Structure formats: C-alpha cells, structure tokens
Amino acid sequence: MHGDYAITGRSAATLRGTELARTDDPVEVLVPHEKRLTIANGIAVHRLAHFDSDHEYWQGLPMANAERMALDLVRGQELPTAVARLDAVCRAKAVNASSFAAWLTKSHGHGVVRAREAVKLVDVRSESIPESVVRVLLLKAGVNAEPQHVVRHLGAFVARVDLAVIEARIAVEYEGAWHALREQLEQDRRRLGLLREAGWQVVHVTADQLRRPGEVVDAVRRAIRAHSANWEPS
Numbered sequence: 001m002h003g004d005y006a007i008t009g010r011s012a013a014t015l016r017g018t019e020l021a022r023t024d025d026p027v028e029v030l031v032p033h034e035k036r037l038t039i040a041n042g043i044a045v046h047r048l049a050h051f052d053s054d055h056e057y058w059q060g061l062p063m064a065n066a067e068r069m070a071l072d073l074v075r076g077q078e079l080p081t082a083v084a085r086l087d088a089v090c091r092a093k094a095v096n097a098s099s100f101a102a103w104l105t106k107s108h109g110h111g112v113v114r115a116r117e118a119v120k121l122v123d124v125r126s127e128s129i130p131e132s133v134v135r136v137l138l139l140k141a142g143v144n145a146e147p148q149h150v151v152r153h154l155g156a157f158v159a160r161v162d163l164a165v166i167e168a169r170i171a172v173e174y175e176g177a178w179h180a181l182r183e184q185l186e187q188d189r190r191r192l193g194l195l196r197e198a199g200w201q202v203v204h205v206t207a208d209q210l211r212r213p214g215e216v217v218d219a220v221r222r223a224i225r226a227h228s229a230n231w232e233p234s
Helices: 009-015 066-074 079-091 097-104 112-119 129-140 182-197 213-230
Strands: 027-032 043-048 055-058 061-064 146-153 156-165 170-175 201-206
Touching (some): 061 066, 079 097, 129 146, 129 156, 182 201, 201 213
Parallel strands (some): 027 043
Antiparallel strands (some): 055 061
C-alpha cells in the first residue's frame, strides 16, 4: 500500500508536532478514490479524487500536504472546534492561514464551507484548544474576547489572562485539572486577588462547563451586565 496512502488530519498534525490525536484515536489516512482496500481496526479512511496533488513526503512518511491536512482537521466539526484545531496548527506553523484560505477558494466538496468560515476566525494567540473554543463561542454570541491579554495596573504588570473582554475588564480563564494542585491553587488565589485589586472580574470556565456552551456564554454575559451596572463615569 506504500505510495497509495497518506497520513492526514489529527494524525498528521500530531506527527508534525501539534498534539491533537489521543493514543486511542484511529490513524487517519487519505487514499485515492478508486483504491480498494481492506480497512483494519484503528484506521479512518478519507477518499480523495486528486490524491497525487494533495500529498507529499515528510521525514520519509507519506503525508497529506498542509492544506489538505487542515481541511481534514475541520471536516465534520462544529465551528468552535474547527477554529481551535486551526489555531493550534497555525500557531505551530504547520499551516499558514492565508495559504489555506487561498487554497480553499479553489476547493470544493465536504467540509470546504466550514473550513472557509473557520479560517477567517483563526487567532494564533490562543494557547490551547479550550481557550480557542471559548473565544469562538463568545465571538459567535457577539462578545469579543482578546486572547492572552496582559493586564497592567498603575503601570505595573498584574497578569496575562487567557481571554479578556477589555472594555468590561473581564478575564475569562480556563481551568484544567492542573489548577487543582495545592501549589497552583495558592498561586491562582494570589493572582485572582491582584486582578480584583486592578478592577478586573474573573470568570472561570471548566472542562465540564464547556460541554454546556450556553452556560459559558451566559456567565460572561452576566459579568458584563454587572460591570455595566456598577460602572460610573469619571
């Protein structure tokens, strides 16, 4: 089968240095549309009419080219996840967003419309998949949140926050499992106190909450309303 397939999607992204595939995920491969093969367990196949033009060799492995890999990353995904995956590979410089957008203008088929929508929202400042997902959820709800915003107070550095609704002084922070460690918890409490002293409110988002996107958006909207209610013109 060598020469008649190419690794793509999350499998290709992970091999290229962006860890998007878990150890129990199937290996994603491209094969020519006319190729007939027996599908083994642990293999997910994408069939492609123009196979020769969409693959290359990378470190001796047959691999989808950057644009085809990016398309396979977003096919079948909700917009927040699609953007998050593109953020990750673009941040790692495995994909160039502008080149991908140009490639998509000449592409057709399943997933292209979603990819065109997602590439417009790429922001490589987001540093994790959850941060990107939250950013897009808020953006689609009409809330612009800037990734990795540096908060300063009286000219001094306070913190760099995952997402910031700057005009309302609201920090949106994703909390992974590592935040439960005692040492990290103490650091987070100190950081939270400094942000509050600087006039910022913090909305915490957990992995469990991300399963209920509306809850995340509502929490940020409540914080914005609270800021508006307490704001006094100088």
